[in-house]
Amino acid sequence: MGKASVTIKEIARELNVSKSTVSRALRDSSEISEETKQRVLELARQLNYSPNPIALSLLKNRTHTIGIIVPDIANAFFSSAIAGVEDVAYSRGYHVMIYQSHESYERELIDARHIATRRADGLVVSLASSSERYDHFRELQEQDIPVVFFDRVTDAITTHKVLVDDYKGAFEATEHLIQRGCQRIAHIAGPPKLSISRNRFNGYKDAMDKYGIAMRDEWVVSSEYNQAGGTERAYQLMALRERPDAIFAASDRIALGVHWALRQLGYRMPADVALIGFSDLAISSLLDPPLSSVAQPSFEIGQQAAELLLELIESRNTPVSFETRVLKTKLMIRKSSMKEIS
Amino acid sequence: MGKASVTIKEIARELNVSKSTVSRALRDSSEISEETKQRVLELARQLNYSPNPIALSLLKNRTHTIGIIVPDIANAFFSSAIAGVEDVAYSRGYHVMIYQSHESYERELIDARHIATRRADGLVVSLASSSERYDHFRELQEQDIPVVFFDRVTDAITTHKVLVDDYKGAFEATEHLIQRGCQRIAHIAGPPKLSISRNRFNGYKDAMDKYGIAMRDEWVVSSEYNQAGGTERAYQLMALRERPDAIFAASDRIALGVHWALRQLGYRMPADVALIGFSDLAISSLLDPPLSSVAQPSFEIGQQAAELLLELIESRNTPVSFETRVLKTKLMIRKSSMKEIS
DNA sequence: ATTTTTTACGAAAACGATTGAATGGCTCGG
DNA sequence: CCGAGCCATTCAATCGTTTTCGTAAAAAAT
Numbered sequence: 218m219g220k221a222s223v224t225i226k227e228i229a230r231e232l233n234v235s236k237s238t239v240s241r242a243l244r245d246s247s248e249i250s251e252e253t254k255q256r257v258l259e260l261a262r263q264l265n266y267s268p269n270p271i272a273l274s275l276l277k278n279r280t281h282t283i284g285i286i287v288p289d290i291a292n293a294f295f296s297s298a299i300a301g302v303e304d305v306a307y308s309r310g311y312h313v314m315i316y317q318s319h320e321s322y323e324r325e326l327i328d329a330r331h332i333a334t335r336r337a338d339g340l341v342v343s344l345a346s347s348s349e350r351y352d353h354f355r356e357l358q359e360q361d362i363p364v365v366f367f368d369r370v371t372d373a374i375t376t377h378k379v380l381v382d383d384y385k386g387a388f389e390a391t392e393h394l395i396q397r398g399c400q401r402i403a404h405i406a407g408p409p410k411l412s413i414s415r416n417r418f419n420g421y422k423d424a425m426d427k428y429g430i431a432m433r434d435e436w437v438v439s440s441e442y443n444q445a446g447g448t449e450r451a452y453q454l455m456a457l458r459e460r461p462d463a464i465f466a467a468s469d470r471i472a473l474g475v476h477w478a479l480r481q482l483g484y485r486m487p488a489d490v491a492l493i494g495f496s497d498l499a500i501s502s503l504l505d506p507p508l509s510s511v512a513q514p515s516f517e518i519g520q521q522a523a524e525l526l527l528e529l530i531e532s533r534n535t536p537v538s539f540e541t542r543v544l545k546t547k548l549m550i551r552k553s554s555m556k557e558i559s
Numbered sequence: 560m561g562k563a564s565v566t567i568k569e570i571a572r573e574l575n576v577s578k579s580t581v582s583r584a585l586r587d588s589s590e591i592s593e594e595t596k597q598r599v600l601e602l603a604r605q606l607n608y609s610p611n612p613i614a615l616s617l618l619k620n621r622t623h624t625i626g627i628i629v630p631d632i633a634n635a636f637f638s639s640a641i642a643g644v645e646d647v648a649y650s651r652g653y654h655v656m657i658y659q660s661h662e663s664y665e666r667e668l669i670d671a672r673h674i675a676t677r678r679a680d681g682l683v684v685s686l687a688s689s690s691e692r693y694d695h696f697r698e699l700q701e702q703d704i705p706v707v708f709f710d711r712v713t714d715a716i717t718t719h720k721v722l723v724d725d726y727k728g729a730f731e732a733t734e735h736l737i738q739r740g741c742q743r744i745a746h747i748a749g750p751p752k753l754s755i756s757r758n759r760f761n762g763y764k765d766a767m768d769k770y771g772i773a774m775r776d777e778w779v780v781s782s783e784y785n786q787a788g789g790t791e792r793a794y795q796l797m798a799l800r801e802r803p804d805a806i807f808a809a810s811d812r813i814a815l816g817v818h819w820a821l822r823q824l825g826y827r828m829p830a831d832v833a834l835i836g837f838s839d840l841a842i843s844s845l846l847d848p849p850l851s852s853v854a855q856p857s858f859e860i861g862q863q864a865a866e867l868l869l870e871l872i873e874s875r876n877t878p879v880s881f882e883t884r885v886l887k888t889k890l891m892i893r894k895s896s897m898k899e900i901s
Numbered sequence: 902a903t904t905t906t907t908t909a910c911g912a913a914a915a916c917g918a919t920t921g922a923a924t925g926g927c928t929c930g931g
Numbered sequence: 932c933c934g935a936g937c938c939a940t941t942c943a944a945t946c947g948t949t950t951t952c953g954t955a956a957a958a959a960a961t
Contacts, residue, residue, distance in 0.1 A: 576940075576941085577940065577941045577942080578941090579940075579941065579942080579943095580939080580940060580941075583940090590938075590939065590940085591939070591940080592938085592939060592940090595939080595940085614946090616946090617945095617946045617947070617948095618945070618946050619946085620946075
């Protein structure tokens, strides 16, 4: 009927010593005789004692838990990043508590507050697409709960950040399309509130500029980072009088929607329309034609974010200089963008 | 510099009453005068007081946290199930702590022990493919930490379980292939330690029997539930002197590998080989040809598992009769299995 | 032999909250 | 005028652990 877990008190009673002695013996304190230590250790092992982390938390005000807020767990990019966070957290004795913002600012705010009341030791977060206020993160920082951003970051909060060079990745993707002879290159951008959306757009724009290719307003549209948005925008773009001959989608999820739409509409990729996405989800290479994409090391991003966070947590009160780690993207060229050069 | 969070004690001091009075006032106890209540409530609001859940946990021996162990977060089936768990846990004031077994028994054991020492209120788990001992779950139950299984369950532990009718799903998938005129139907099963693997195999076998179709030993192979395994097995199957004209893969991840391999090898689906998977991942419908599959309501599975778990948690000590919820699968017929009937 | 130091341990406070029991003051009935 | 009863509040214990401050006895130094 539920054997209550053994406490230090029981060991003490059993051995006719005080709780303090037991505690010290377990921590191998020098002021306990070798003999007593042995007796305590032996009994503790025998009773399968393990210290109650909740009591410790109360005492030390440290929970050994870190929170992570992502827009959507089921998104492969995020679940992979979570796996990265979990990887280093686990190896350092921390546990990961998951929260989803569902792309909603309100939910993100509630999640952040929850993390504060729950006394997590820190937070790793990737912003919701609708967030434009960031005070909830500042509140956490003021309560000595460090925050580290990854991927979807903001300049409004000074802290560690981990992301990829979105600008450069987008630039290279666009440049690649241009080099394959595409002239009418459309861009489906992400929600403009997110810096990754803006940076990717800028990469696109500057590549177009560099090669002196005209950008048309109607060829630049915006969508949430999901498949439905991609499909919708693809229909919209292909309905234009002047159709694009290439589409650079700000994410693979958008690109998946475009891919589907183009097939529905009977376009051939890349002959009619070249397509390239961003993130290189595992599925992208399985599509037919396989989708070109700008690869992001999602697992590694999670790992590094967790490392930086743990660093902040474990060096509390010692001021550090915050860094922004910019990881490399890698252009994965596949059939969807390999237009024959005429 | 980190404003320490307000405690009941401070409110008490400020108001010149005792901690008990404050506590009772906050809980709206009848033995506190209306006036005092108002004063306490007002100050609490003003100081933005929120009770320390750790102190509560220590006192009540309840953490309002549930653990979840899955083989791999980044697997879409599991991340979706996690989202389901998170959905109901969140709405009932519980938090979700994530653990990965990485398909390893040892890691699963460690995770389970961690959950015990961390004093989670309960556990939702889907077994690692290498697990064949289950004492770690029994240990949890003996410590009054209820466990609920989903998808990958075991008969060895009596508790609530949530899964789909794997047998029937497999039977229908196989039947469908037969009805499309396939005669040489291979099956790539999952790891035999998992009951889902065995049930799916049995569904396949019984369908073959029902229609009097000969099963060949060399057409039944086994693989881990991942893409690489599928690819490998596909090569193996297609190299046989007597090639199969259809493959029923025990999971979509396996089927993805098969899909890729068949394309590499130049087979047409479904003309040369019909293919069907299990789980209906979001990507499956995006492949070319789109992959037929047996859909599992992963999100709902997670939800129901969480509901059952919370029921167990909140009715501790009142004995319940355990149930196994069997959800329905749905056969998603797409091009990969739609062989022309000759 | 006396003082000082070391050794080995215990008592109690602290962390933040809840709660059963006790207490002080008050009113009221007899 | 005294005891009963009630109200509002406080006291103290509890949860499991660490840690500061004592302290008795033993060992060492004088």
